[in-house]
Amino acid sequence: MDRFARHLELERGRSAHTVRAYRSDLAGMLGGLPSLAALDLAYLRRRLAEAHAAGTSRATLARRAAAVRTFTAWAARAGLLASDPGARLSSPRSRGELPEVLRADQAAAVLDAATSGAAEEHPEALRDLALLEVLYATGIRVGEACGLDVDDVDDERRTLRVLGKGATERTVVFGVPAAHALRRWRALGRPALARPDSPPALFLGIRGGRLDPRVARTVVHRAMAALPDAPDIGPHGFRHAAATHLLEGGADLRYVQELLGHATLSTTQLYTHVTVDRLKVVHDQAHPRA
Helix, strand or coil: CHHHHHHHHHHCCCCHHHHHHHHHHHHHHHCCCCCHHHCCHHHHHHHHHHHHHCCCCHHHHHHHHHHHHHHHHHHHHCCCCCCCHHHHCCCCCCCCCCCCCCCHHHHHHHHHHHHHHCCCCCHHHHHHHHHHHHHHHHCCCHHHHHCCEHHHEECCCCEEEEECHHHCEEEEECCHHHHHHHHHHHHHHHHHHCCCCCCCECCECCCCCECCHHHHHHHHHHHHHCCCCCCCCCHHHHHHHHHHHHHHCCCCHHHHHHHHCCCCHHHHHHHHHHHHHHHHHHHHHHCCCC
């Protein structure tokens, strides 16, 4: 398992978070295996069946199957297995269901409240506002936001250079409110938190280090809790909202794919089910037989 983890990190460029997730999923599939030589297709199918009977969700089953397929393919190439038993392992398709999506008016209310909270220019309030604006404006992942450096911001073009999954780099754009929040944070908030040994991170924690994703999640949940009747969502909920609101506003699906950093268009298409109302409006306006 340690060799496989090093392969994921060093050869495939996977993040520490992804490596931990692989370890967890493989522990769920291979726990109790007497030896690697005992690993075969029947064993893998039985473990999936047991997990299904125990009430494990389709999405989790699909993720575990994907993890074990990656592991067995690597083990076969490394000579640890005579053949690849995971190559024929199928798994239930995830339904691709999304959590409740933040409405545009709710997103505006959350950001307005954060703007009011940053009026007194407290460093943490300025940082939280800038973080919320960036997450909603760009739809980037929380880990990507926490991984941003100051030099990744292009004020003139209003773009961010983002390092995504698999060490892939992309450029995302943001609007005027996010630009304003970022300028205030860098001018007034960040210098108050920065220390001589602080990293060049765009977002800093209260001790001057790079902002931890767990703290960023707390920031989002706290902002949502202050809004009555709003869904309790985290940073990924902001990502869903950004994609959904772009599509509802008429953005091209491939543009949204590029913005979110999805490897395949099918992943981005998961967001289209929440825009049916807009499709109906367009159909009524444009189709001759509507």
